[in-house]
Amino acid sequence: MATLKDKTAIAGIGQTRFAKHLPESEKTLACRAIVAALDDAGIAASEVDAFASYTMEETDEVEVAKSIGAGDVTFFSKVGYGGGGSCATLAHLAAAVATGQASVGVAWRSRKRGSGPRPWKNTAVQLPTPAQWTRPYGLLRPADEIGMLARRYMHEYGATRDHLFNVALACRNRANQNPDAVMYERPLTRDMYMTSRWISEPLCLFDNCLETDGALACVIVSAERARDCRQKPVYLHSVAQGLPAQHHGMVNYWNDDPLTGPAWAAARQLWKQADFGPDDVDVAQIYDAFTPLIPLSLEGYGFCGRGEGAAFTEGGALESGGRLPINTGGGGLSEGYVHGFNLINEGVKQLRGVSTAQVADASTCLVTAGEGVPTSAVLLRS
Amino acid sequence: MDALLLPVVDEDGAPFWEYAARGELRVQACAAPDCGRLRFPPRPCCPHCQSFDSEWRALSGRGRIWSYVLPHPPLLPAYAAQAPYNAVVVELADAPEIRLVGNVVTGPDAPLNSVDPGRLRIGAAVKAVFCPVSPEATLVRWLLER
Ligand SMILES: [Zn+2]
Numbered sequence: 001m002a003t004l005k006d007k008t009a010i011a012g013i014g015q016t017r018f019a020k021h022l023p024e025s026e027k028t029l030a031c032r033a034i035v036a037a038l039d040d041a042g043i044a045a046s047e048v049d050a051f052a053s054y055t056m057e058e059t060d061e062v063e064v065a066k067s068i069g070a071g072d073v074t075f076f077s078k079v080g081y082g083g084g085g086s087c088a089t090l091a092h093l094a095a096a097v098a099t100g101q102a103s104v105g106v107a108w109r110s111r112k113r114g115s116g117p118r119p120w121k122n123t124a125v126q127l128p129t130p131a132q133w134t135r136p137y138g139l140l141r142p143a144d145e146i147g148m149l150a151r152r153y154m155h156e157y158g159a160t161r162d163h164l165f166n167v168a169l170a171c172r173n174r175a176n177q178n179p180d181a182v183m184y185e186r187p188l189t190r191d192m193y194m195t196s197r198w199i200s201e202p203l204c205l206f207d208n209c210l211e212t213d214g215a216l217a218c219v220i221v222s223a224e225r226a227r228d229c230r231q232k233p234v235y236l237h238s239v240a241q242g243l244p245a246q247h248h249g250m251v252n253y254w255n256d257d258p259l260t261g262p263a264w265a266a267a268r269q270l271w272k273q274a275d276f277g278p279d280d281v282d283v284a285q286i287y288d289a290f291t292p293l294i295p296l297s298l299e300g301y302g303f304c305g306r307g308e309g310a311a312f313t314e315g316g317a318l319e320s321g322g323r324l325p326i327n328t329g330g331g332g333l334s335e336g337y338v339h340g341f342n343l344i345n346e347g348v349k350q351l352r353g354v355s356t357a358q359v360a361d362a363s364t365c366l367v368t369a370g371e372g373v374p375t376s377a378v379l380l381r382s
Numbered sequence: 383m384d385a386l387l388l389p390v391v392d393e394d395g396a397p398f399w400e401y402a403a404r405g406e407l408r409v410q411a412c413a414a415p416d417c418g419r420l421r422f423p424p425r426p427c428c429p430h431c432q433s434f435d436s437e438w439r440a441l442s443g444r445g446r447i448w449s450y451v452l453p454h455p456p457l458l459p460a461y462a463a464q465a466p467y468n469a470v471v472v473e474l475a476d477a478p479e480i481r482l483v484g485n486v487v488t489g490p491d492a493p494l495n496s497v498d499p500g501r502l503r504i505g506a507a508v509k510a511v512f513c514p515v516s517p518e519a520t521l522v523r524w525l526l527e528r
Binding site for chain 2: 134144199246
């Protein structure tokens with residue numbers, strides 16, 4: 001069977017600053033991140049012939065291509081479901097490059113979430129299903145929707161707020177090491193966490209990702225070409241998307257087992273194509289719009305059994321030197337929330353050996369996209 | 383004055399809201415003779431047998447709290463005015479695989495924050511109550527059962 005295994009690699013990464021407010025437009029930020037990624041790879045913009053981003057990305061490939069001076073573009077793709085699409089942008093480009101539809105692909109996400117509008121405030125655009133079943137009752141925001149799953153998870157498995165704090169703390173500790181993180185030099189304590197204001201009980205302020213302006217991009221080429229580029233190649237070892245049977249979006253309360261989300265479906269495909277398993281993952285970048293997504297994802301991707309995700313976070317397991325260091329740039333919770341794309345670039349930094357919280361000799365990294373929504377994931381290896 | 387959000391109804395969901403306006407809790411069921419499975423949210427086709435025939439089956443209106451949250455601001459103004467309030471997921475006694483989002487209140491016209499959150503428990507028994515919120519829309523809310 002033909003697979004994408006190690007056929008393509010990430011040759012360049014780029015990003016803008018992350019901040020609550022950046023003066024430039026999303027389009028400008030997108031171009032800055034892409035130009036930086038191409039420069040990192042040592043590839044001319046005129047060679048770019050493929051683009052992929054999220055359907056929620058508001059700068060389209062037409063604008064980007066003409067701004068940066070791309071050549072003729074022969075492949076372009078957009079992936080739906082917000083943060084669930086992050087890793088799928090890489091998967092689409094890997095497929096395009098591996099099958100000869102294009103030779104240099106750029107994936108990107110630019111977002112002014114810190115200073116721009118919050119999607120849940122837009123009451124004019126309500127999708128009829130499933131919003132008609134939830135929003136009139138005041139289940140308005142993603143935090144409310146995930147909080148519902150979180151309380152059920154805590155009830156079923158004895159997970160506590162201390163487990164969620166373990167997640168928030170691990171991300172914050174790594175951000176404290178990362179000068180580019182919004183939460184650089186801003187430590188978090190258990191007392192701060194336990195006394196912070198509620199957003200949607202059982203979730204408090206520190207269970208929620210940051211509101212951030214910023215943009216990131218990466219460049220994908222064939223594995224062969226990557227070996228001649230400026231940086232050490234980071235290979236796309238396995239890629240997957242996941243939309244499980246009878247799934248209903250973030251308000252996934254209506255299938256037989258709402259606590260096994262899209263991660264489970266993506267994981268089956270991801271591991272099926274890989275030469276190694278969860279025990280061989282050196283470092284993970286797990287989508288963390290909300291802290292409960294981490295234990296749910298740890299279970300889904302097979303790092304522990306069903307219901308064991310909360311206990312997995314104990315004893316510093318997620319910290320540097322722990323069993324599975326996660327979100328080593330600080331993640332969405334503490335580096336910046338750019339719909340999970342910063343997790344991709346941080347995974348590349350780990351496998352280049354240049355992370356600010358470097359895991360010694362890291363050669364494999366799992367990166368995941370938004371859990372709760374139709375999702376995607378990639379396994380990177382050096 | 384900002385109002386609470388009304389359901390934006392689609393073709394598949396319309397019967398649910400029409401029955402609710404009459405004080406009935408009905409859920410879509412497959413009408414194929416050898417299937418009859420319930421499904422929610424409503425949709426054109428049965429995921430078990432692919433039949434396009436459906437009917438709306440009356441249920442008892444009894445259920446149990448499957449989970450709940452207590453939203454705090456920032457929220458849309460009409461919700462912020464009542465925050466913290468509860469939003470619950472109720473699994474239906476007659477069909478535990480069917481779960482509905484709602485609110486636990488002290489009466490049909492009571493505010494979203496009318497029940498002390500300390501009385502909410504996963505597994506608590508609740509009963510449907512019908513709350514007209516506009517000439518077109520009647521929401522299904524829930525009373526705690528003794
Ligand atoms: Zn059927």
